[in-house]
Amino acid sequence: MSRAMIIGTGSCLPERILTNEDLEKMVDTSDEWITTRTGIKTRHIAGAGEETSKLASVAARRALDMAGVTPAEVDMIVVGTISCEKAMPSCACLVQKELEAVNAFAFDINAACSGFLYGLDLADKYIRATPDMKILVIGAENLSSRTNWQDRNTCVLFGDGAGACLVTGSDQERGILASKLYADGRLWELLHMDSAPSLNPDLCGQPSDGPFIKMVGKDVFRYAVRAMADAITAVLEKEDLAIEDISLVVPHQANIRILKSLADHLRVPLEKIYINVHKYGNTSAATVPIAMDEANREGRLQQGDLLLICTFGGGFTWGAALVRW
Ligand code: ACO
Structure with missing residues (x-):
């Protein structure tokens, strides 16, 4: 029986790093409070040209490179996200355009922090039915665009970034x-x-x-x-x-x-x-x-x-x- 095997992974983080010390200047907080309550020291924050779909595309390209697969060979793109720069089209369609993955169908999943896992589970179901499919599963967020930067209860917690994997069918024990x-x-x-x-x-x-x-x-x-x-x-x-x-x-x-x-x-x-x-x-x-x-x-x-x-x-x-x- 075939199951989804991960044959490539990739990720992409925005360049700008926001430290706890930076946040001390923005809201009433401290490095000590953030570190002891959350363990977080830094987070990456997107700038111009680092929209959710752009981060997702770079992560996806890195996963494809690792797998040695071209964008035209991809059959399906699924992105878990709650913070794409557009409500329509989907982030997955923007990734498809960016990669020129012209043979792929594409859609998003809104399952918040579980979006990538929901996508991976779905990809596995597709692959069990059609083992030679190649599917990009991506999780990508720009949470800095959905953060209230005056609310110290939440603004210290979130960051931006994207990760991706390419899966295809495996008849071996892997997957x-x-x-x-x-x-x-x-x-x-x-x-x-x-x-x-x-x-x-x-x-x-x-x-x-x-x-x-x-x-x-x-x-x-x-x-x-x-x-x-x-x-x-x-x-x-x-x-x-x-x-x-x-x-x-x-x-x-x-x-x-x-x-x-x-x-x-x-x-x-x-x-x-x-x-x-x-x-x-x-x-x-x-x-x-x-x-x-x-x-x-x-x-x-x-x-x-x-x-x-x-x-x-x-x-x-x-x-x-x-x-x-
Ligand atoms: N800096 C300083 N003080 C703060 C900050 C901050 N950034 N944020 C809150 N406080 C204050 C509060 O105002 C409160 O002050 P008060 O007692 O005078 O009212 C005090 O710290 C304690 O606040 P609590 O909310 O009780 O703090 P708690 O110990 O619960 O820690 C935290 C808060 C870190 C959010 C914790 O509840 C937690 O880890 N929750 C898990 C939720 C999480 O991580 N969610 C992420 C998104 S969900 C997900 O991905 C699963």
Whole structure:
């Protein structure tokens, strides 16, 4: 049976780096508060020419280069994003144009921080039906454009960036062994962002929090740890594996304290959890593919290794996937 195998990874971060010291000059905060509460030291912030689709295209091109595949060979492009520079067309269509991937169909997924994982799961389903497909799965965000820079509760947490992978069918033991996705829309208010104000005269004036990320941090923290741990247990059970069999966990990077709690819950040493939140902050759908690309290029993922991906984000949406590298 064929399953989706990752044959190339890539990532792209904007050039400008915003440090905690820079933020001290913008809002009433301190490096000490941000570091101890979140683990974040710096984040990358997009400038002109670094729109979401541009970052996504560079990451995708790097994944294609690693795989030795041309844009014209790509059959499908799926982008997880909540912050494309355009509401229409999709970010995926803009990437298709940028890459000249003329034979690909393209669309976005809105599953917030779980967008990349939802896309990877979908790509796996396509590939199980049509194994020779080549699919670009991307997570790309420009959260600096959706951040209230006067709100110290949120503006210290987020960053911009993109990560991508190219998948195709594998008849060997490699590829996505199992995945499990979840959602609970009843909890949407704990982490949300309104759309642009309505132009419909009947709907104008309805209460809106504005097109910024709003969050009840403590509740999100609590749900995130439990949900990711449960999702991991579910995919391990599907394959009759134990956490000790895993070579590396690449989780959504929101906060070092969430990652430490997750490690405690799973009883895995922190060294088995890939962490880069200190450099990039929370880049939502982009955190996992950026981390996966870094781990891959650093040689921390070798053929045959078992990789566990897990995510949690607005919706709430969450899930996990088990990948034989
Ligand atoms: N600098 C200084 N003080 C701050 C800052 C800041 N940047 N932000 C908040 N504070 C203050 C608050 O105003 C509050 O002050 P008060 O007691 O006088 O009212 C105090 O710090 C404590 O605030 P809490 O919200 O209780 O702080 P907490 O310890 O919960 O930490 C944090 C906040 C870091 C957001 C935490 O709740 C958390 O990690 N939540 C997880 C959510 C997360 O990471 N979300 C990312 C997006 S979701 C996702 O990707 C899964």
